[in-house]
Amino acid sequence: NAGVTQTPKFQVLKTGQSMTLQCAQDMNHNSMYWYRQDPGMGLRLIYYSASEGTTDKGEVPNGYNVSRLNKREFSLRLESAAPSQTSVYFCASSETSGGREQYFGPGTRLTVT
Amino acid sequence: QKEVEQNSGPLSVPEGAIASLNCTYSDRGSQSFFWYRQYSGKSPELIMFIYSNGDKEDGRFTAQLNKASQYVSLLIRDSQPSDSATYLCAVERAAGNKLTFGGGTRVLVKP
Numbered sequence: 001n002a003g004v005t006q007t008p009k010f011q012v013l014k015t016g017q018s019m020t021l022q023c024a025q026d027m028n029h030n031s032m033y034w035y036r037q038d039p040g041m042g043l044r045l046i047y048y049s050a051s052e053g054t055t056d057k058g059e060v061p062n063g064y065n066v067s068r069l070n071k072r073e074f075s076l077r078l079e080s081a082a083p084s085q086t087s088v089y090f091c092a093s094s095e096t097s098g099g100r101e102q103y104f105g106p107g108t109r110l111t112v113t
Numbered sequence: 114q115k116e117v118e119q120n121s122g123p124l125s126v127p128e129g130a131i132a133s134l135n136c137t138y139s140d141r142g143s144q145s146f147f148w149y150r151q152y153s154g155k156s157p158e159l160i161m162f163i164y165s166n167g168d169k170e171d172g173r174f175t176a177q178l179n180k181a182s183q184y185v186s187l188l189i190r191d192s193q194p195s196d197s198a199t200y201l202c203a204v205e206r207a208a209g210n211k212l213t214f215g216g217g218t219r220v221l222v223k224p
Contacts, residue, residue: 104156
């Protein structure tokens with residue numbers, strides 16, 4: 001039982017490049033979330049999916065897109081990376097379609113130069 | 114005013130003492146409250162949640178909730194060096210189904 005997994009662990013992009021961050025959970029959770037964490041800013045919600053087939057914007061969605069591929073997988077895409085998107089990205093999941101107890105993946109450390 | 118506020122610390126605590134962390138929130142209708150521990154370079158780990166006013170104990174951790182005063186606290190008894198981490202307070206807002214996180218309190222337990 002791996003919990004929440006994320007790939008890749010590290011990534012360096014040049015400005016304007018695109019990439020997709022992958023997230024998968026094996027806990028049969030309904031809801032999944034993408035956060036970014038920056039020094040002094042705490043965790044900020046980018047997008048979330050309350051259930052399979054639905055996605056909604058969080059606090060900082062600009063520059064990102066998401067896909068809830070199935071119940072297990074929720075991906076985050078950066079279409080044209082900018083230095084302001086340098087951050088650590090965490091995926092999380094929860095059983096209920098509410099904030100409730102969220103469980104986090106190990107994170108992806110992204111640097112955009 | 115931030116929605117969820119925490120003192121950034123560091124909170125320096127001698128080994129064996131009680132560490133007391135506080136968190137205040139602005140949305141009076143908030144329903145659920147969570148404490149996460151995050152070691153440097155690692156992901157947040159859920160350690161406590163509390164939904165009702167009063168105290169909730171789990172091992173060396175006690176969460177305290179006072180909805181009237183809009184604060185939630187975390188006590189760590191018999192603090193150990195392994196408790197040195199950043200502790201994040203998170204609040205489930207009444208208006209939706211998302212968590213809002215505070216900036217975290219860094220705790221240093223000194224042997």
